[in-house]
Amino acid sequence: LLIFKATKRAPKKPPLLNDLRDVASRVDADDEEASFPLSPSLVLKRLKSPEGTAGCVLAARLSEEPNLRVLLLESGESSVDLKLSNIPAAFHKLFKTKHDYDLSTVPQPNAGGSSRYWPRARLLGGCTAINAMILHHATPSDFDEWPKFLGKTKDNSIWSYQGLKKYLLKLETFIPHKDHPDVDVSERGSSGPMKTGYFGHNSYITRQFIRACQTAGIPALPDANTSKGTLGVTKTSFVKLFTFSTNQANFPISQLLLERPNLRVCTSAIVTKVIFDKSGDQPRAVGVGFTTSRDGPRFEARARKEVILCAGAIHTPHILMLSGIGPAAQLAFHDVAPLVDLPGVGEHLMDHPTVDVNLLDKSGHSLGWMRKATGVNFQAISALFQWTWMGNGPLTTNLAEGMAFIRADDPKVFPDPQELPLAEDSTSGPGCPDIELFVTPMGYNLFGEQITEPAFGVHAVGLRPTSLGTVRLRSNDPFDSPVIDPRYLSTQHDVQVLIKGVKALIRITQAEPLVSKVVDRAGDDDPTLDHHLFKATRAEIEEFVRERVNTLYHPTSTARMARREDGGVVDEELKVYGVRGLRVVDASIFPTIPAGHTAAPTLAVAEKMADLVKAEHTKA
Numbered sequence: 182l183l184i185f186k187a188t189k190r191a192p193k194k195p196p197l198l199n200d201l202r203d204v205a206s207r208v209d210a211d212d213e214e215a216s217f218p219l220s221p222s223l224v225l226k227r228l229k230s231p232e233g234t235a236g237c238v239l240a241a242r243l244s245e246e247p248n249l250r251v252l253l254l255e256s257g258e259s260s261v262d263l264k265l266s267n268i269p270a271a272f273h274k275l276f277k278t279k280h281d282y283d284l285s286t287v288p289q290p291n292a293g294g295s296s297r298y299w300p301r302a303r304l305l306g307g308c309t310a311i312n313a314m315i316l317h318h319a320t321p322s323d324f325d326e327w328p329k330f331l332g333k334t335k336d337n338s339i340w341s342y343q344g345l346k347k348y349l350l351k352l353e354t355f356i357p358h359k360d361h362p363d364v365d366v367s368e369r370g371s372s373g374p375m376k377t378g379y380f381g382h383n384s385y386i387t388r389q390f391i392r393a394c395q396t397a398g399i400p401a402l403p404d405a406n407t408s409k410g411t412l413g414v415t416k417t418s419f420v421k422l423f424t425f426s427t428n429q430a431n432f433p434i435s436q437l438l439l440e441r442p443n444l445r446v447c448t449s450a451i452v453t454k455v456i457f458d459k460s461g462d463q464p465r466a467v468g469v470g471f472t473t474s475r476d477g478p479r480f481e482a483r484a485r486k487e488v489i490l491c492a493g494a495i496h497t498p499h500i501l502m503l504s505g506i507g508p509a510a511q512l513a514f515h516d517v518a519p520l521v522d523l524p525g526v527g528e529h530l531m532d533h534p535t536v537d538v539n540l541l542d543k544s545g546h547s548l549g550w551m552r553k554a555t556g557v558n559f560q561a562i563s564a565l566f567q568w569t570w571m572g573n574g575p576l577t578t579n580l581a582e583g584m585a586f587i588r589a590d591d592p593k594v595f596p597d598p599q600e601l602p603l604a605e606d607s608t609s610g611p612g613c614p615d616i617e618l619f620v621t622p623m624g625y626n627l628f629g630e631q632i633t634e635p636a637f638g639v640h641a642v643g644l645r646p647t648s649l650g651t652v653r654l655r656s657n658d659p660f661d662s663p664v665i666d667p668r669y670l671s672t673q674h675d676v677q678v679l680i681k682g683v684k685a686l687i688r689i690t691q692a693e694p695l696v697s698k699v700v701d702r703a704g705d706d707d708p709t710l711d712h713h714l715f716k717a718t719r720a721e722i723e724e725f726v727r728e729r730v731n732t733l734y735h736p737t738s739t740a741r742m743a744r745r746e747d748g749g750v751v752d753e754e755l756k757v758y759g760v761r762g763l764r765v766v767d768a769s770i771f772p773t774i775p776a777g778h779t780a781a782p783t784l785a786v787a788e789k790m791a792d793l794v795k796a797e798h799t800k801a
């Protein structure tokens with residue numbers, strides 16, 4: 182007797198385009214004429230499906246309009262079938278693989294002298310395909326201050342929190358959860374493409390951290406994503422990309438998108454420059470040049486209406502500079518023919534500096550076993566089964582399970598009268614935090630050093646840093662990564678904020694119930710852990726901060742929306758100054774870094790711009 186499992190025939194997947202001649206002219210070979218059936222009216226940089234970052238949302242929304250034709254070019258591969266991209270706990274397994282640009286900063290003189298590794302996804306979907314899925318809207322006043330960078334007020338600008346909130350909500354379908362009954366669902370979206378909520382693992386360690394924060398004076402916050410702001414401690418809400426398996430849930434969405442006759446998505450298409458028509462009074466972007474590899478065939482795709490760069494805060498300024506838009510002296514130094522002298526391109530690089538503190542766990546709930554590199558990992562095998570068959574368990578941890586947003590000037594959190602006040606308030610308003618604290622039910626060291634297990638981590642983040650860095654050309658070869666210098670801790674303000682953050686962590690880990698139920702003082706003399714902080718002087722904490730500071734993976738603001746005379750690169754409609762037909766839509770346009778995680782603001786900006794671009798090109 183043979184028993185066959187009855188399976189429905191899988192619907193036929195519409196293909197991503199890998200033959201680039203389908204959408205572009207090959208320009209380095211006389212014998213190949215482009216077939217070019219699409220004649221795209223818009224050229225975008227990338228898109229996956231509505232779950233991706235800026236380019237993905239833009240392409241998905243723009244192609245809703247049948248009169249617009251959209252071409253999306255992505256240098257990486259599709260992430261839809263990439264298992265590691267879909268297991269929440271596994272996002273870091275894609276670091277330093279072919280799906281990562283594997284970037285590093287230059288050595289950081291104010292931060293121990295070493296360079297820092299910066300993962301950036303080379304995948305359809307961008308960094309959302311390798312990120313920790315945290316959904317955070319940042320603080321309303323962060324968006325209300327954007328008009329000021331354009332010399333406007335929120336009443337006469339298209340940018341303000343109220344204006345953007347609609348798009349933050351448009352993105353999501355919030356799924357209520359019985360353990361979080363206090364979330365005000367009227368403040369959350371109900372029909373967007375991303376499922377958001379509290380699906381993930383909620384470890385014992387996280388729950389004790391949240392309670393200890395409250396003991397230490399941080400109020401409980403039902404939801405960090407509302408117009409009431411983010412001050413307080415809360416369970417992290419995150420983006421659920423799948424219910425049971427990614428392919429089943431995502432596939433119909435991707436399929437629908439790819440079946441649209443007016444959308445073409447090309448993978449392994451590396452954009453090397455924007456092409457301009459220079460015959461008019463101002464250069465006009467008319468397409469892009471791209472290829473498949475350093476020695477690959479060269480293609481050009483033409484755009485009838487406009488080109489939109491969505492390559493992220495590192496690669497967007499890189500492509501602009503390779504195309505002749507940037508600081509004139511730098512372009513001249515690298516023999517790039519200048520088109521527009523725009524000194525702000527690649528300047529004003531911001532990131533959230535973060536300090537990781539690892540402590541020994543005695544609760545028995547550390548997920549440190551996930552990091553075991555040798556031998557058979559029975560816990561990991563069992564967790565993989567649980568995730569595959571039931572969609573739950575430890576692999577649904579996004580690591581940063583609980584988070585607190587505090588202000589450095591809050592006397593409840595910093596009651597010590599000896600504690601120095603900060604000389605400068607860099608926040609966007611009184612309801613805006615300048616420090617984030619978060620907990621992970623496992624420890625880790627981003628410098629690759631081993632730590633003793635079982636461990637857990639607590640982390641302090643400077644949310645409104647004042648150190649400004651740069652992204653610069655290394656050469657005029659598009660395959661040479663740009664030179665990244667975040668200038669970590671180059672201001673005293675940023676050092677002070679992180680010292681305060683670490684001090685807050687010390688108080689919280691010595692507060693109940695964390696102190697008695699989780700922190701194992703047997704780790705006090707372990708050199709691989711950070712228990713020495715319990716007895717450290719201020720100077721020792723400063724030294725620790727400078728050595729340990731690292732990225733929260735949030736680079737922004739390298740093609741800022743700001744007045745041109747203030748170093749702005751794009752105007753209020755995200756159009757690049759000095760040229761026509763070219764916009765930037767990604768995290769590089771943020772005038773300054775929001776006090777929160779950067780994916781949701783990036784997605785909301787893309788949603789808003791999709792409406793604006795549609796309106797502009799479909800006007801009678």
Ligand SMILES: Cc1cc2nc3c(=O)[nH]c(=O)nc-3n(C[C@H](O)[C@H](O)[C@H](O)COP(=O)(O)OP(=O)(O)OC[C@H]3O[C@@H](n4cnc5c(N)ncnc54)[C@H](O)[C@@H]3O)c2cc1C
Pocket residue numbers: 226227234235236254255256257300301302303304305306307308309311312313314315316317450451452453491492493494496497500733734735736766767768769778779780781783
């Ligand atoms: C490891 C990690 C964890 C993170 N965790 C979170 C989190 O939990 N929550 C959160 O809110 N934020 C998180 N972030 C940050 C967030 O994901 C980013 O801020 C956001 O995704 C940025 O979107 P973007 O559109 O600006 O750029 P990206 O998402 O980087 O997209 C840029 C795209 O352009 C493509 N590209 C670049 N150059 C070229 C070229 N020359 N030709 C063709 N294509 C090109 C890239 O391959 C990529 O697909 C995390 C980031 C990382 C790296």
